[in-house]
Structures are given as C-alpha cells and as structure tokens.
Ligand SMILES: Nc1ncnc2c1ncn2[C@@H]1O[C@H](COP(=O)(O)OP(=O)(O)OP(=O)(O)O)[C@@H](O)[C@H]1O
C-alpha cells in the first residue's frame with residue numbers, strides 16, 4: 271500500500287502495533303472468532319476468500335440467468351480467465367488458437383520483463399531523486415538564501431500532477447525512457463528534499479553542541495550527527511517518494527510504455543483484453559505492497575532508534 | 580595567581596526572548612576561574628546556572644559582556660571545554676563505546692588507542708558490560724554516566740558539568756564523586772560543577788559559588804579547603820570536620836536567603 275499523506279504512516283489494518291501482521295501467539299486450536307479478533311492475518315485471509323467468492327459468483331454462468339454470468343466477461347472476466355492471461359503473459363504461446371506462429375508473453379515480453387522495465391525506471395528515477403534531493407534538502411536547511419529562493423519552486427512542482435507535464439517532458443526528452451525517468455525524478459525528489467529539511471529542523475540543538483564540544487569539524491558534525499539524525503525522516507521521505515513514483519510511472523507508461531507493466535495494463539485495456547488488464551492491476555498492486563514492506567523493513571534495520579531517542 | 584590561562588567572565592548579562600518581552604536570566608556577572616580550580620555552583624532551580632554554563636561552553640553568546648579563555652574571546656563550542664549536559668545528550672545511532680570514543684575520533688586518535696581509552700572510562704563509570712548496547716537501552720543514570728565517560732575520554736582542559744550526578748543512587752554517586760576528585764587531583768583540570776546538593780558542592784569543590792534567582796547573580800563565593808590537588812583525605816574524615824560542617828551550613832543559608 272502506498273502512503274497517502276506525507277509523513278503519515280498508513281497501517282492497512284489497525285494501529286502501529288500491527289507491524290508484523292498481528293501477534294503470532296494465538297493458538298491454532300482457538301475458535302475461529304478468537305483468531306479473527308486476535309490475528310490480522312486470519313482476518314485478511316477470510317476477507318480475501320470472501321472477495322474471491324463474490325468475484326466467482328459474479329462471473330460464473332447461472333442457469334437462472336440464461337446460462338450467462340451476472341457480469342459479462344468484457345467487464346469482469348472470470349477467475350480462470352485471469353489466471354490464463356497470467357500464464358499466457360509468462361510463457362511462449364501460439365499467437366492465436368490453431369495458429370502455428372508462437373510469440374513470447376505479451377507484446378514480445380514476458381510479464382516479469384514488463385514489471386522489471388517499470389521497476390528499473392523507478393529505480394533510476396528514485397536514485398537521482400535521492401542523489402539530488404538529499405543534498406538539496408541539506409543545503410536548503412543550512413543556507414537561508416537557498417531555502418528562501420528554491421522553496422517556492424519545490425512547492426510549485428509538488429502541487430503539479432506529474433501527468434500534467436509529461437507532454438512537455440516528451441517534447442524535451444523524447445518519447446522513450448528518458449522522459450519517463452525525468453518524470454519520476456521530478457515526482458520523487460520533492461518529498462525527499464522536504465523530509466530532509468524536516469529532519470534537519472528536528473535535530474536537537476544540543477546534539478550538535480555536544481559534537482562541537484568534542485572537537486568535531488563542520489564536516490564531522492554533518493557526517494556524525496546530521497546525517498544519522500535525519501535518517502528516520504529521510505527513509506520516510508523515500509517511502510513517500512516511492513509510493514508517489516510508483517503510481518506516477520504506471521500512468522506515465524500510457525505513452526510508448528512497452529515494455530512496462532503500466533503500458534501493458536493500458537494497452538490491453540484499449541484492446542479489450544480485460545483478463546490481462548486485471549492481471550496487470552493485481553501485479554501492480556502487489557508490487558507496491560512488496561516495495562513498501564521492503565522500505566519498512568529497512569527502516570527497522572537501519573534506524574532501530576526511531577521513536578526511542 | 581596567574582591570569583594567563585584563566586577563564587574570565589567579564590561583565591556578562593544574558594537576556595532571553597524577544598525585545599519587548601525579554602527575560603533577564605543573568606544579571607551582570609564577573610567571574611574569574613583560575614586554572615585547576617574545582618568550582619561548584621549551587622542555587623535554586625531556574626536561577627541561571629545552566630545559562631552560565633552554556634555561555635562558557637559557547638552554545639550561546641552573551642547579550643552583553645564577554646567571556647575569555649587565556650585572553651581570547653569564546654565565540655563558540657570547542658574541544659577545550661567538555662560538557663556534561665543536564666539531560667543526557669548521547670547519539671542513539673552509535674553504541675555506548677562509540678559514543679565514549681567520539682571525541683577521540685574527532686581528534687584523529689587511532690582506533691586501538693580509542694578502544695583502550697573507552698574501555699578504561701567505561702570501567703570507571705561501571706558500564707563495561709554495556710559497551711555494545713545502544714544508548715536508549717540505558718537507564719537515565721547510566722546515560723548520565725556514559726556522558727561523563729565521553730567527556731573524560733576526550734580529555735578537555737575545562738570540564739563543565741551540569742548536575743552530572745543528579746540521577747544517580749547514593750552509592751554510585753559517592754563512587755563517582757571520588758573518581759572525579761581523583762582525576763582532578765591527578766590532572767589538575769579546571770572543573771565547573773553544577774549541583775543542587777550543598778553537601779556535594781562543599782565536599783567536591785575547591786571553591787563554592789551560590790547563585791540567586793531572577794535575575795541570576797552570584798551571591799556567595801568562597802574557597803573550600805577540603806579537597807586539594809595532590810592530597811586525598813578520606814571522605815568520612817572530611818565530612819566530619821567542623822570547618823566542613825560550618826561552610827556547608829553557610830552555603831545552605833545563603834541559598835535559602837537567595838529565594
Ligand atoms: N533558551 C531559553 N529561552 C528562554 N528562556 C530561557 C532559556 N534558557 C533559560 N531560560 C530562562 O533563564 C532562566 C535560567 O534558566 P537556567 O536553565 O539557567 O536555570 P538553572 O539554574 O539551570 O535551573 P535548574 O536548576 O532547574 O536546571 C530561567 O528563568 C529560564 O526560564
């Protein structure tokens with residue numbers, strides 16, 4: 271799940287105590303309703319099952335409905351057809367039934383290649399966002415003139431929906447990868463810069479004083495105090511940026527987005543290959559959750575003092 | 580008396596807050612701390628003790644007047660003045676040993692030497708077993724001891740301590756008092772030691788100051804003769820001396836009258 275608001279943690283199920291999917295100490299033999307109350311994973315599994323059942327009911331042909339499903343496959347494909355689309359997208363298969371010519375996955379790429387292409391764009395965009403956004407934030411936090419003059423532009427950029435200026439980026443950088451990476455970079459660096467500034471302003475004065483009294487040079491203050499002190503905020507900023515970049519890249523791939531999971535979702539939709547579209551949507555959503563969990567895990571490993579000191 | 584290496588507080592006044600509603604924390608203060616003195620500063624809460632210490636540390640600049648060390652004005656913090664903060668200021672991203680070694684690291688001391696030093700001072704403050712814990716895993720008093728070890732390890736000329744033993748139990752406190760006296764006797768460092776305990780001030784100090792509140796003003800300034808560099812008398816012996824009891828009584832009444 272991506273984080274909807276700057277700095278606010280989003281806990282898909284309950285409070286912050288639910289970091290590992292709820293306590294794991296509920297006995298297997300406990301009645302179901304106890305497990306539901308105590309263990310979020312049980313709840314999640316039941317919700318998923320209910321969801322699949324509803325989907326199945328809506329997409330299965332019913333005799334009372336003239337042997338037609340409640341929702342037509344064009345609008346909501348059945349579970350098996352989505353599964354088939356998923357398999358097709360990951361294998362070499364005949365271009366159509368009864369035709370000899372075989373093709374790879376979808377539009378010449380396996381599904382994982384589409385996903386990888388998108389992840390690569392994200393990775394490069396985010397990399398530059400950190401490389402530029404972090405020093406810029408440090409600079410803005412320490413040099414008044416820079417912060418006063420640059421801040422309005424960052425707020426301006428931040429208020430624009432990235433898709434509003436993708437057209438311009440395409441004119442400037444061409445329709446291929448470069449414009450998409452620029453878009454991701456522009457979408458991802460403001461949250462990182464802003465988190466860095468917030469982090470610096472949250473540093474306790476005496477932590478700086480203590481280092482100076484121990485003989486730290488300016489550079490040593492930055493490396494031994496400033497950077498580690500802002501690490502928790504920085505990681506939060508990266509998390510926000512990643513969520514933002516992910517939704518942006520998927521949309522950015524509307525133009526010339528193959529290979530790319532967003533491009534695949536869009537193209538398959540326009541060609542009425544609804545099962546494939548739904549496959550893509552599921553992959554996009556699950557990837558977002560996985561990415562977010564990775565950052566949350568990094569947070570725990572890299573900044574164990576978060577909230578404790 | 581040589582004035583060359585003295586710390587001189589010269590006509591310092593300190594105000595806080597905006598111009599129209601400013602608060603005077605220190606009224607005009609003149610103070611000379613000679614090298615090798617162990618100056619204990621007592622006074623009621625909020626009278627400006629920490630403010631004076633922060634001025635000397637160089638964390639704040641005096642609103643009026645100036646502070647000099649060896650004749651040159653203090654314009655900021657420096658490694659010649661080590662500070663033990665009133666509320667422990669450690670770095671949670673480092674373990675306890677790394678915190679203690681930090682000053683040496685900034686000075687470019689080799690890793691082995693640093694380890695040796697930090698082990699020595701951690702042993703002294705009784706934190707050997709916690710060397711590789713994170714600082715937030717320590718109790719308040721342990722954090723305070725870690726801070727003390729950090730400052731001692733970095734070996735400054737002036738040690739500025741703001742209620743360093745306030746959070747400690749009586750036994751640990753007594754042990755660290757003796758350790759500190761020992762270090763002072765051996766090294767002849769200059770120490771400014773803030774405390775709420777009159778007994779501690781008179782016991783440790785070679786000079787006792789009392790401050791009165793609103794605005795802060797030094798109202799009592801006398802030498803204490805009980806601990807001298809190079810000479811150690813047993814603690815119980817000192818505490819039973821009539822002169823000790825007499826000075827303690829006068830310091831106490833001076834604090835009471837300053838309210
Ligand atoms: N940064 C600041 N801004 C505004 N007022 C301050 C500041 N620091 C101290 N003061 C004020 O100056 C006065 C003296 O404070 P100080 O911290 O020096 O007292 P103290 O003697 O150390 O007290 P305690 O024994 O409780 O630590 C207080 O009235 C306090 O409110």
Ligand SMILES: [Mg+2]
Nearest residue numbers: 628629665741
């Ligand atoms: Mg104080």
